[in-house]
Amino acid sequence: CMDGVPPAPSPAGLSVYVAVSQLLGLTVLATTGAWLGRYRGGVGWHSPLQFNAHPLCMVLGMVFLQGDALLVYRVFRHEAKRSTKALHALLHGLALLIALVGIIAVFESHRDKGIPHMYSLHSWCGMAAFVLYLLQWLLGCGFFLFPGASFSLRARYKPQHVFFGIALFILSLTSCLLGITEMLLFKISDSYSHFVPEGVLANTLGVLLVAFGLLVAYVVTREEWRRPPLAEELALSMDFKTLTEGESPGGGSQ
Numbered sequence: 001c002m003d004g005v006p007p008a009p010s011p012a013g014l015s016v017y018v019a020v021s022q023l024l025g026l027t028v029l030a031t032t033g034a035w036l037g038r039y040r041g042g043v044g045w046h047s048p049l050q051f052n053a054h055p056l057c058m059v060l061g062m063v064f065l066q067g068d069a070l071l072v073y074r075v076f077r078h079e080a081k082r083s084t085k086a087l088h089a090l091l092h093g094l095a096l097l098i099a100l101v102g103i104i105a106v107f108e109s110h111r112d113k114g115i116p117h118m119y120s121l122h123s124w125c126g127m128a129a130f131v132l133y134l135l136q137w138l139l140g141c142g143f144f145l146f147p148g149a150s151f152s153l154r155a156r157y158k159p160q161h162v163f164f165g166i167a168l169f170i171l172s173l174t175s176c177l178l179g180i181t182e183m184l185l186f187k188i189s190d191s192y193s194h195f196v197p198e199g200v201l202a203n204t205l206g207v208l209l210v211a212f213g214l215l216v217a218y219v220v221t222r223e224e225w226r227r228p229p230l231a232e233e234l235a236l237s238m239d240f241k242t243l244t245e246g247e248s249p250g251g252g253s254q
Helices: 014-039 050-075 081-113 121-145 151-187 197-221 231-245
Strands: none
Touching: 014 050, 014 197, 050 081, 050 121, 050 151, 050 197, 081 121, 121 151, 151 197
């Protein structure tokens, strides 16, 4: 903080919501692992269990890490904006890499078992989420992380970036719910309607995913919890606008 002035405290309730979201997210991962470990034989690679790496990687990458990347600007309120941007981009990039492993797992598994690719609604929504997520990440890095984009261009793109960030998170959650349902219907279609333990556990996973998604969306869309610009950031923003747009600090065009 500047001039020895202590930073403003986090808004009331924010820390509680963030902490609960992390507990929910870890519970989602534990529940996914329990389902795959107890009822689906665990996870392997280049083995009959390779498919199980798909749901584990997609939940870890496209849900938990993507959700945490969205929360970065709410949690790190007093750190340098550049560092916060870098962490935001890093978490999204890590989510993409883990999701890519999950996609490779399902394609190789289907190939080895002679199962057709990309025919279900789950696969369409999931692939759309991944491709658009990659595009969103590349555009975000190009506009906000690397130098070159003008102040006005960044300002015009930012609302789209924020909207599609939340929209893709919702699409990712939707794809997971479709995938859980599809997997249950393929694996236990005869007993699913009898409330067998595997079905109840997988349904619980779906409810936990929805709860995690709702909590993250609530935190990132609550206006008073937005990250306030630091004093030095406002000064740098004005300097950047002057350099890229040819405006004087007083706001008049040159």
